[in-house]
Amino acid sequence: MMSHYLEFKNITKTFPGVKALDEVSFGVDSGSIHGLVGENGAGKSTLLHTLSGAFQPNKGQIIIDGKQRNFSGTRDALDTGIAVIYQELNLVPEMTVAENLMVGNFPHKKGFVDHHELMEKARQQIEGLMEDFDPDTKLKDLSIGQRQMVEIGKALLQNARIIAFDEPTSSLSEREVKHLFKIINNLKEQGCAIIYVSHRMEEIFKLCDACTVFRDGKHIETYRDMENVTHDLLVQKMVGREIKDIYGYEPRDKGKTIFQVKGIYGPGISKKAEFEVAAGEVVGFFGLVGAGRTELFKLIYGEEAVESGEIRVNGERVEINNPKTAIKNSICLLPEDRKDEGIIGIRSVSENINVSCRRHSLKAGLFLDKEKEKETTDIFIKSLDIKTPSREQLAGNLSGGNQQKVILSRWLSEDVEVFLMDEPTRGIDVGAKYEIYKIMYQLAGEGKAVVFISSELPEVMGVADRIIVMRSGEIVGSLDREEATEEKILSMALPVS
Amino acid sequence: ADVKIGFLVKQPEEAWFQDEWRYAEEAGEDYGFEVIKIGTTDGEKVLSAIDNLAAQGAQGFIICTPDVKLGPAIKARADMQGLKFMSVDDRFVGSDEQPMEEVHHMGISAYNIGKLVGKTLVEQMNEMGWDYDEVGYLEMTYNQLPTIAERTNGATDVLLEKGFPEANRYESPMKTLDTEGSFNAANITITKHSDVDKWIIAGGNDSSVIGAVRALEGQGFGADQVIGIGINGSNFAINEFEKNEPTGFYASVKLSARQHGYETAELMYKWIAEGEEPPKVTWTAGTLMHRGNYEELMD
Amino acid sequence: MDNSGVKSKLSLKYFYDNYSIIVIFVVMFILLSIFVPYFFTWRNMVGLALSVVTIGIIANTMMFALGSGDFDLSVSSTVAFSGVMAAVIINATGNVWLGIFAGIIGGGIVGIINGFSIAKLGLNALIVTLATQMIFRGMAFILSGGRAVGIREAGFFKLGNSMIFGIPTPIWIIIISFIIFGILLNNTVFGKNTLAIGGNTKAARLAGINVDFTKITIFTLQGIMAGFAGVILASRMTSGQPNAAQGLELDVISACVLGGVSLNGGIATMSGVIVGVLIMGMISNALNLLNVPTFYQYVVRGAVLLIAIYLDKLKQRNL
Amino acid sequence: MDNSGVKSKLSLKYFYDNYSIIVIFVVMFILLSIFVPYFFTWRNMVGLALSVVTIGIIANTMMFALGSGDFDLSVSSTVAFSGVMAAVIINATGNVWLGIFAGIIGGGIVGIINGFSIAKLGLNALIVTLATQMIFRGMAFILSGGRAVGIREAGFFKLGNSMIFGIPTPIWIIIISFIIFGILLNNTVFGKNTLAIGGNTKAARLAGINVDFTKITIFTLQGIMAGFAGVILASRMTSGQPNAAQGLELDVISACVLGGVSLNGGIATMSGVIVGVLIMGMISNALNLLNVPTFYQYVVRGAVLLIAIYLDKLKQRNL
């Protein structure tokens, strides 16, 4: 057997109650892009954490260029030429872009930061990423997509020989994805060994030269040649069963209009927004990054104060001042940034699910019904297949995709009419995506209004009954499923020159 | 120019110092000068207060220092700023551990007050016909503050001198110098010596005795089994005397805030305005305040 | 999935991992009972309990304040202020109940000011409560003229000095308060919301929790309980004292943190807080029983605190 | 992309938004100069500066400790301990320099213990520093026998009481310390790492920053500076006082927070801290000049603090 540039040998990593990696072995070549796929919680991120020295494996070795390496910390790994772009952003919100790019690695003379070089390098790097923000802006003022690009830029600055990407595209726009692929291909050209984790199968096929599948912490298969690998085969290896049509679209009857947004205007919106959703309808919002979709949802949900406009549910005008009143009026929102806005990381899965709905099931109008809460939790752990050792596990310890399912459960357990979902399938595996779509259809089937944001064009086209397109803060059009084509949608979404 | 006199005290919240201030102001009204009152709880605040006084054109000040060892520093600062000054209550001590004779002072030594407490305890025990061997002595100490320590030492020394058995002396260190601190410290001592059925109490001020009295009451000790003597004759003490039933808080050594406040201010004024140097030291006396006489002694 | 690693909820190890501070407390308690004379006597137990009444009552609500990610430094002044308030009102009206009520309300007002400033105006909790600490200490002094206000109605002293079934009333009060706040924390929406807010304020808001309202409630409760503690203290000491309880806030916060409450919010247990309060009280108590000289007490108290938190930390390494 | 909202770095509004506390300070200063007699006199300015020497010196490093997301309550005891240490050593050896050195090293030891416990043992900073606060206050008492230790070498008093170009030496020291720590914060890798750790510890660790080392360094520096402040104080007082600086830690932390340092870490500016220190000092100074009665001083000081932080907050709404 040919030896690989980077080799994992029998890597095992356990957490309390979880065997995240179980005797995993495979190799990655230099000058190649190696895809890594698997369900949520399969252990992909954990593997990358052991590669970067952030976790120490319980067992096994990492062999680089024939030499065995044991990293006691991230510094070791960085110095060995390993850079990892983690799934969750690890940036310092209060620092500038330039500083974030160079954290841990400041250009300095005898300990004094060389500000000139810092800015120069940062400017070059931002240019290299084909972005156009000022290196002096605070990181917290960037959009998620832009932050993701900063995270990538930071890793690339390490001049590493081994670079691992953990779902880098989950919050990037089409345009940024294109740039990223160009960058990754360049790295490959330069002979780097690249690991690429994604739940988007089409990306794996477009980008990768080889591919490894994980399931439940175990290595299932490594394909050295992508020629004979089909989409269906990969999916089957991942989830252990066959999924033919991932969108599984089911047409439904439309009821009467139950959700109306009239003339909503506020921060981030450039023209009063109007749209309606009927019972049983699934509506997709598409737009480029910064199109204002998230802002619009936040206005509707009462997270930001509206300057004008009204919202009607079931024909009744409702007064929304904050998220609480939104929920009372039967509207819920699945936030875009699950780490910051969704998950309460240091509380249990059960508490995260019950945080909102528990007020409906009080004993004597005052005391929590703990049995009921457990029951609710167990139902969703089962029905959404949330991978967790117990309902008492801290939500912050779950894999990214499973966290998303927890937040989704939070709203499914509430009895609301209108579901606003901001990127509901971000970071979710194929199998679970399929489940989530089914849930969306099912909700619609029960007469609810489902509105979701997606930056993936195929997803919007595959799932939505109707597609609303936004461009720089305004709604520019609405297309029915039948009339929607890729060209039509994109021509609406792209900025008019 | 207008005469301005600073009056700096170490514990501005204490009733005692509030009184001193009040009487100093009375003197100010009588003689027509302004009293600038500043609380200086530690050495650093004393120095800034002196600077502050100089900045607003005061000509002299009276001080009860938070620490007697600050004497040389205060003197140096005051001389530098050209301010006349005298100490009240606590006398400065030089780096040679001796009182600074050159600084004008009015006060009563902490140790002597303590001795008066001890003397009264002895008298009172004799009056009640108690056998010293059966009496427990709650010595409520707070050694973090040297002047408080001197007061309790004074009381203890007299007791031992008069034949009170050392073995019956139970030191009860207080965590905080307030009633609750005294309550908790006393409670522990009482617990340790549950066979004792008569108690005497001495402490650095009224509240450190009253907390102990409360603790004893909680364990069923009435006024006939307890003799507590505080220091200051503050409201704490008066509250006790005003109760319908006598409590174990027998008396308090009343110091004359009036004398300390009014006369020091007066002396300082005359020094500034008329160039009449005050006597180097003036010793004042403490008087015993109890149920029988407290109304006359109240200011 | 491999479940062999999942610990049974009933195993001893599970208990130690989750309640290590309780184990540390029990061990400490046993050791002190054996080696410190008079420690394990009824009288001393009562004395020990009485010595933690003020700090214990306030720790209840401090647990909520810290749990929600905030900080409250104003409690010490609130105790003094409400004690003085109660004393002044009782003397003025001769009505004990009115006085108790006034003291508690006085505390509640401090709490509302804190809560409003922090939740509605969005001001930093540390600075706000430091400011109200100063303001209400000043108010206590002004109201009392700087002197202890002796209370003339003997009926008032019952609150602090009577016994029920042979146990002093304040001890009953603290036990009841632990039960009530324990239930509030574990079994009500309010308690869970508090921890959710402390865990991730933004997420809590988006999940429909009325964050501002919850915070104001917490601080108001905190003020009320501090006020109540002040009234009890006044009753025990038979006077309202403007300089009572100085520095109390750090003792209370330390007891909570020792009991596992996170300063970053989101984590708090009633059992931990009770034990934290008891450990703090026990250390002082034992040191005095052992006749440790004052100055060495500081050192020993600090060292014991360090050791306790270190032992508590150890368990997390064993996972 | 729409860039019209991006503010020019040079505009007045930008300045107010980012440095509002400085604007508040300047306005306060002008108002006090106009309305408070003697406030704006050379003597009073010098007195004001001297009154913030201890708090100012320590605020430098407290800024780093808070900036990295930690907390240090031990500084007050460190000041007392190192002052006593210096006094004892000077009296024992007659060597002034040895005494100064011993005081500073004494402070450094407190800092190392704090840093090691927090960074390496992973203990909670609040409890650790509260414990060392107790321990070293006790040590100060033990070392001094509970009384101030008068210093016999007059040469030592120069440090605190001499003048250079007509300005007292301690003021020069504090100015220099502000410059050094300002540079350290803004222009060195150490400063940037501190803020990165405070802003997102995990990110900092993953980026390869040696978090433990940085924290230990911060606390050691903190100890050294507190020790240095203690030595200067002893020199000014001509004695080492075991009781010195009680409650100082809250003043220092408040000054930092007032100056915009975040208690959650990650945000700190030197200019803010300087202004925070000055505001705290200015309030006390003006109240004394105005001869405000003690009890009302509490209320006014608290109220001014509230107003200052409220005004500072207002700017964030105008964005």
Ligand SMILES: Nc1ncnc2c1ncn2[C@@H]1O[C@H](COP(=O)(O)OP(=O)(O)OP(=O)(O)O)[C@@H](O)[C@H]1O
């Ligand atoms: N710090 C932790 N503590 C406990 N369990 C953890 C921790 N980190 C990860 N796990 C568990 O390890 C398993 C593998 O997680 P990992 O994050 O590697 O999954 P993943 O393949 O990256 O999934 P996803 O696609 O959702 O990101 C999961 O069951 C997760 O709950």
Ligand SMILES: Nc1ncnc2c1ncn2[C@@H]1O[C@H](COP(=O)(O)OP(=O)(O)OP(=O)(O)O)[C@@H](O)[C@H]1O
């Ligand atoms: N926290 C923030 N601070 C400043 N600007 C922001 C912030 N969040 C978003 N923006 C900006 O607001 C604009 C609208 O962003 P929004 O997130 O609504 O877009 P979107 O259509 O939802 O795109 P995305 O795909 O990124 O979610 C963008 O220009 C973005 O840069």
Ligand SMILES: [Mg+2]
């Ligand atoms: Mg992952």
Ligand SMILES: [Mg+2]
């Ligand atoms: Mg968005």
